Amino acid sequence: MKRTDEQLLIDVAKGDKSAFREIYQNYSAALYRLIKRLVGVKTSDYDEVFQEIMLRIWKNAPLFDPNKGRAKSWIYLVATRNCLNWLETKRNRSMARETELHETFPDSEKPGPEEAVFRSEEAESAVRLLDCLPEDLKLAVSLRHLDDLSIEEIAGITQVPEGTVKSRIFYGLKKLRSFFFKENSHE
């Protein structure tokens, strides 16, 4: 009988590695995508962040309480917090280095030309444009429309009221729309 994600997490909490492997199979692609979206489009750190997240899921599994929510939202909570912490650390490091060098970094976070060719499809460009959104809007839009989490779950992950989540999704979509249709009007 196939175990539910909740049961899998409970088994992971008991040190069951086969359950962890199943969690990995079920979520690795989605989490890898989430990391790419949150961490940025051009960085070689995905793998490092991804590994940290998977190990955090293993480590924190005993703290998962099925009475408090779905396994999926718990996993996304762990992943999102890890990504945001990583971004925060990276930002602090960059700021420290900037102060040292007294100069700004080149715009290394923007996609390079090869990547732009690679992501030529319309849907891909929507995701690329998602990277241009402020972090809070990007997170709300992607968790709702790409990862299908409920408003309540997103509110739990982002620690803001549900009304704020809805506004962020809407204004995120509006910004995306303006980017996308502006971009298309130049073509």
Added chain:
Amino acid sequence: MNKRPECVELQSRMVEFFSGPPGQAVPAEISAHLEGCPECRIEFDQLCQTVDMLQQSKATVTTVPENLLAAVESRLDATPQLRPMVSNNEVRNLLIVQYSYLAFMSVVIWVTLLFAQPFLTGWLAANGMESAMPLLNEYGLFLAFFAAGGIFALISSPLIIRTIAQTSTREKKTGFLYRLFSGSLRMFAC
């Protein structure tokens, strides 16, 4: 450009609509406004297209590098799992139960010894095995049992509480032996 009040109202309806699941039916209030307002119609359609594009992007296959599973698995053993924090109330309740039990058993044993000690004192005297210390002759059983019981109660209580409440990964490997050990100590203490 100032928007009409109905258009402003539509924005708050759209906040709800675009927070909902994709593919849901457009509410009548929104449709009614869109029919008579070309500007809002354009905005609404473009937002729908934006959502559609995001939905389509979900179909894009993301390949996770194959080596990552092995890399993660190789680090699992070196990553100890956390245990849920035990609340102060829970620890306090366990302590109350544990010490109440021990106190009760102490009283039972004390009453038992009260009856047993005179027989022992008499038997030692009859066999010429009396000690030079009168205290040992009169209260030897009490002293021996309470000394041993006290020491083991002190050792076992924290062990029992830890066994019940906070089993670490290392303890889990020898879980049965560990519980047996703390259980035996408790029995002996009592």
